[in-house]
Amino acid sequence: MLTHSQAAKEFNKDESRVDWHDKAIWHLRQNRDLGVNKIPNWQQLRETASEIKLNVLSHLDTYLEEFEKMALSNGVHVHWALDGDEHNKIVKDILEKHSVQKLVKSKSMLTEECNLNPYLEKYSIEIVDTDLGERIIQLAKEKPSHITAPAIHKKKEEIDQLFQKMLGTPPSNGDAQFLVNAARTDLRKKFLNADAAITGVNFAIAESGGFVVCTNEGNADLGVHLAPVHIACMGIEKIIPKLEHLGVFLRLLARSANGQSITSYSSHFFKPRKGQEMHIVIVDNGRSKQLASEDFRNSLKCIRCGACMNTCPIYRRSGGHSYGSTIPGPIGSILSPNIDLKKYSSLPFASTLCGSCTDVCPVKIDIHSQLYKWRQIIMKEHPNRVKQMAMKTNQKVFEHPRLYNIVGIVMRRAIKLLPKSILYNKLNIWGKQRDLPNAPKKSFKEWYNERS
């Protein structure tokens, strides 16, 4: 797997595409700003959401047990999965029991995390992602690059060509209306013929055993209300205590994502419809481990809005795929190292620690602080030897003022006297696309000493 830096370098070879990608996602940030500024007590809303989520983490077991009890009393089946593999097996077993051959799935980052699709395909179950962005990347055999706009990295002409190839549509020159109509026709057939529907869960309510799924397309509902089996997959951290808390989260979610006051559909599922079987799969997959960490447990407050990636200047200029993780961007960079520290060790360094992510987060996760803390852990467990040597050297120099002064003089002389061909050699990464600063004759210290 490429490090983030290597992948980002590749991505940046096409500067005009980077500009296009950056602008498209900045647009979401701008719309978010317009939306949130309509709520004068936005900061209090964030603070309240953060408190609710902290309360959840402090009583997570109790809330999960309450949730299960209520769901069971509503006639819903509840399953528990320790990890992604167990989640996939549970889902597969339910589907096999109902002889499901065709399945529709609305957006669920959890099922991406568990790699559900390739697993089910091994059992000859046709699984169709019905969120348009997810459908596009499914047809393209790619992974999502953003958690709410999975195909944001694709231009409309590319989608047009994809649809021509995979759906047999005539060329439309990237006509968005035409392409959506084509998807509508194609997916309507899938909805009508599905044997089961899988959804994610935006919020699960402990006091009522129900859960909420938010979409703009209505694809979760079209799948669920037509199919005889509904399987809802949720991470343990999706719980909130009471229905009234939904008032807080539903006001925050869409506004943070793209400035909308609410998604077109916020569907509340409590009981299966008559004749339907409803299942909830509650998944741990490393979350209870994250819960133990005082430094990192706040990342479990995440409501998957995507605001942090929209604001992140690095995400916008490197694309979601450069992270190599299910969830990219700032939140992905603090969640992923918990799953595999070595594999995702470059992610917390894919940041200038500018703090914008922390300030847009609707649940006040201290993302940039957690990035800093992960760096310390990663350099302890998997140190980059070159960096380590450089920093050890820095330590020696900065600890000893006289040595520091000498090194300073030598460095400035070198910059002044060395020919450009040596100064700007291949090892000088700073100098690849930037000039080094000028080397003044005297340091401030030397000037000050003369002055006194």
Next chain:
Amino acid sequence: MKVGLFIPCYIDQFYPQVGVATLELLEKLGVNIYYPKNQTCCGQPMANSGFECYSKDTCKLFIKNFREYDYVVTPSGSCAYHVRHHYNIIEQNENVTHLRKNTFELCDFIANVMETLHLDASLHKKVGLHQSCHGLRGLKLGQGSELVSEPHSIAESLLLKVQGLELVSLNRKDECCGFGGTFAITEEAISIKMGKDRLTDHIKNGVEIITATDMSCLMHLEGISKRNNLPIEVKHIAEILNSQC
């Protein structure tokens, strides 16, 4: 009031004029300012790279140099931020606690600690303010565009006191420049792209001089600007607040 002046390592070595401007400005404003000669660095380069463990002695040297001062002032938002937020890694004694509360970035000190302010500066130029991230969001020197509350910016309000200075509005008020410490090296491609985009924003809006509270941002932007022969200069805010022309 005894105030210690902390000059970040890269300003000491590469931009001494910023240190000079800072010292002269504070002296002009009547501050009892001292420069401990054994200072080196605040420890940020090691800490941000994930090697906090190698910065402890550097932190201790900072404390040793500045412990007898009522305040420490530095022309660097990121250094002040680092002392305030990340000096929790050394033993918290009285000196450490005192300095963590009383280390100030220059504009922050002028606006919030000094009681009277008479700025006698003039600069007839179109100036763009680059809002360095650690100062803006870390030290709350201004209101980040992400937040919903009363807009304010200490740096802006000081710049508006400079005679003849025209403060230019940008398309993206407070996007990061891409320096980020060792990020500038380890993620070079994105670092450059971010810097170029900032420069384009300033140039498109007619800025002649980019200023900031952090010289590290400006060093990065200046490096790109010079390599590409762009029609724009950089000056640290201390130099502008200290300028007469």
Next chain:
Amino acid sequence: MPQRKALKNGTMKEVNSRTKILYRIKENKPNDKTNIDLGQFFIDDNENSVINFCENLVDNDGDYLILDRADNLQEVLLKEINGRSFADLTGNIVDHQSWSFNGLISPKKWSDIKVSIINGIIGVAENGAVWLDDDSMQNIRTLPFIVDHTIFILNVKQIVPTMHHAYEALGKIKTGFGAFIAGPSKTGDIEQNLIIGAHGPMSHLVILVGSSDSQ
């Protein structure tokens, strides 16, 4: 933590995932004291609720009609239906044949219905959303998602300022399914172009009644 529990008859039983997960959570959870204050959000904004509702509905790509006492609801509905096949769950259309949901018809046939008319229960001013549930949908949950055009009837007295007020009004939700619907089906997934009518309804209308009563 024992992986296996010895049972009375001497056989071993695996501790299941549920137990493991709950145990891990119990061991790892923090002990934070939190302060949740929802009261601060109940600022009484009722004054402009109807106007706000309409503006925000339009922002969400829906549409509205405000009827006064003189308007004939059935006439207005028939005009909107415009000859297409429709399902009226409100009983407001008496002179024309609504789609008949006799249980023998397969849900797949419901794709032929083009317009649905359903009573809304609560309207939310801050986002133009309408709450409906199993009762108002007469348990035909698919209906408001599968048609081309949704019409909701809502009395202006049912409009509340914010989502907080809405959940307060809903209280302990007893229905098996409910939804806040704020606009038509839409997507921005084709290069950020907003297209109305993704998989579901291509248009969404809220007819507000009872406004002359409140004057």
